[in-house]
Amino acid sequence: MGQWRNGNKSAGMEMKSGHSKAMIARLSRYLRGLEDHIRQGCETISSRALGEQLGISDAQVRKDFAAFNRLGYAGIGYRCADLIQVIRDTLGINRAWRAAIVGCGNLGQALIGYQGFRQRGFAIEAAFDENPALIGRRLHGLEVLPLRHFAATVRERGIQLAILAVPAEEAQKTGEIIARSGILGILNFAPVNLNLPKSVSVSSVELTIELEQLVFAVVQKQIVE
Amino acid sequence: MGQWRNGNKSAGMEMKSGHSKAMIARLSRYLRGLEDHIRQGCETISSRALGEQLGISDAQVRKDFAAFNRLGYAGIGYRCADLIQVIRDTLGINRAWRAAIVGCGNLGQALIGYQGFRQRGFAIEAAFDENPALIGRRLHGLEVLPLRHFAATVRERGIQLAILAVPAEEAQKTGEIIARSGILGILNFAPVNLNLPKSVSVSSVELTIELEQLVFAVVQKQIVE
Numbered sequence: 408m409g410q411w412r413n414g415n416k417s418a419g420m421e422m423k424s425g426h427s428k429a430m431i432a433r434l435s436r437y438l439r440g441l442e443d444h445i446r447q448g449c450e451t452i453s454s455r456a457l458g459e460q461l462g463i464s465d466a467q468v469r470k471d472f473a474a475f476n477r478l479g480y481a482g483i484g485y486r487c488a489d490l491i492q493v494i495r496d497t498l499g500i501n502r503a504w505r506a507a508i509v510g511c512g513n514l515g516q517a518l519i520g521y522q523g524f525r526q527r528g529f530a531i532e533a534a535f536d537e538n539p540a541l542i543g544r545r546l547h548g549l550e551v552l553p554l555r556h557f558a559a560t561v562r563e564r565g566i567q568l569a570i571l572a573v574p575a576e577e578a579q580k581t582g583e584i585i586a587r588s589g590i591l592g593i594l595n596f597a598p599v600n601l602n603l604p605k606s607v608s609v610s611s612v613e614l615t616i617e618l619e620q621l622v623f624a625v626v627q628k629q630i631v632e
Numbered sequence: 633m634g635q636w637r638n639g640n641k642s643a644g645m646e647m648k649s650g651h652s653k654a655m656i657a658r659l660s661r662y663l664r665g666l667e668d669h670i671r672q673g674c675e676t677i678s679s680r681a682l683g684e685q686l687g688i689s690d691a692q693v694r695k696d697f698a699a700f701n702r703l704g705y706a707g708i709g710y711r712c713a714d715l716i717q718v719i720r721d722t723l724g725i726n727r728a729w730r731a732a733i734v735g736c737g738n739l740g741q742a743l744i745g746y747q748g749f750r751q752r753g754f755a756i757e758a759a760f761d762e763n764p765a766l767i768g769r770r771l772h773g774l775e776v777l778p779l780r781h782f783a784a785t786v787r788e789r790g791i792q793l794a795i796l797a798v799p800a801e802e803a804q805k806t807g808e809i810i811a812r813s814g815i816l817g818i819l820n821f822a823p824v825n826l827n828l829p830k831s832v833s834v835s836s837v838e839l840t841i842e843l844e845q846l847v848f849a850v851v852q853k854q855i856v857e
Contacts, residue, residue, distance in 0.1 A: 436841070499851030500844055500847055513741040516738040517739035517742055521739075522800060524843065526840075527843075527844070568846065568847070591854075594843055613660070614746060615660075615751075615754070616660040618752075618819055619725055620657060621835035622725055622817065624817065625833045
């Protein structure tokens with residue numbers, strides 16, 4: 408544990424490893440907000456205005472931005488381009504990342520075609536499935552390959568990330584195949600906990616939790632009214 | 633703002649409205665962990681053991697569970713069934729929720745078939761699209777209806793939630809149609825901010841942010857090693 412630094416110390420932000428997933432998610436949201444702001448022709452922004460744009464409290468933004476203070480200008484705020492640079496450095500998205508989709512059912516096909524990934528610099532470079540009816544088909548220009556070609560394809564195409572979109576009952580077995588290939592990270596959409604070697608980072612998208620959070624917001628609104 | 637209570641005061645947990653999305657997400661995770669634990673035949677659990685199972689620090693679990701203290705037994709911990717009850721009450725998932733899918737492309741079809749929703753008590757009761765090639769088709773037993781039938785269908789079937797899986801460029805317009813129908817909450821998968829009346833709660837699943845968080849974890853691991 409202890410303290411770590413990001414790769415580009417001069418630009419990136421220092422954090423303690425205790426910093427939460429929620430904080431990292433806010434950095435992603437700040438990034439989107441800043442990019443919107445620049446698209447609208449504004450070059451500077453205050454932490455307060457950014458918080459208002461994103462529905463994040465002023466106190467929270469100021470806390471998150473404490474490490475960026477040296478980038479601020481009294482009475483002006485921050486240059487958006489500076490903040491974008493430092494947040495991209497901190498998140499590690501200041502370079503290209505290549506991903507493979509594993510599982511080309513409806514969800515996998517939706518993810519291959521998802522515009523948001525490419526817009527943010529993530530390139531889907533390969534697609535895999537075990538279903539003979541899918542292997543060899545082209546989905547959004549990518550040929551579906553059998554899973555036994557996974558390790559070789561990952562090496563050839565310089566792929567670092569896998570997006571796992573197989574049914575729950577196949578997720579563990581498929582995750583093990585992916586982990587053995589030298590992949591660095593897996594984004595898991597299957598509603599199961601994967602038990603994999605620590606060499607691979609796993610992040611799970613829990614769709615039911617998203618729905619539960621929505622229900623919580625709905626219930627709170629009913630109580631307040 | 634100020635303080636609010638959940639609907640069932642005797643069972644639910646009190647919170648301040650400042651409590652974060654991250655806290656609510658942890659409650660969902662505790663719930664899953666507790667259910668796994670019960671399935672394995674264990675009736676009680678300590679906050680420490682639950683944290684270890686889920687990779688959440690002991691300090692964080694104890695902080696989150698401060699409001700549950702009266703449910704604990706010295707030297708034993710908590711009865712899992714008690715914690716499950718109070719967390720379900722707190723989240724508002726102690727009753728049935730009915731949802732409609734809007735947008736039946738690959739993502740919408742994947743969500744209609746997503747097992748996790750039904751397992752957690754969310755029922756998908758209707759599916760809508762504007763594409764004539766999809767309208768009238770049956771997807772996982774649900775007939776795809778045209779969007780102009782949305783408000784009437786929602787009333788007839790007692791649907792409270794909508795899951796929005798349309799392309800980004802149609803999300804705002806479709807969100808407005810949904811909001812006018814009296815729906816309480818929208819789970820938005822389109823990578824855009826929806827600008828809708830405050831009467832409807834909106835929660836967005838940001839797939840790119842999930843991928844950025846994975847990249848952050850990968851980069852940190854490389855730095856530490």
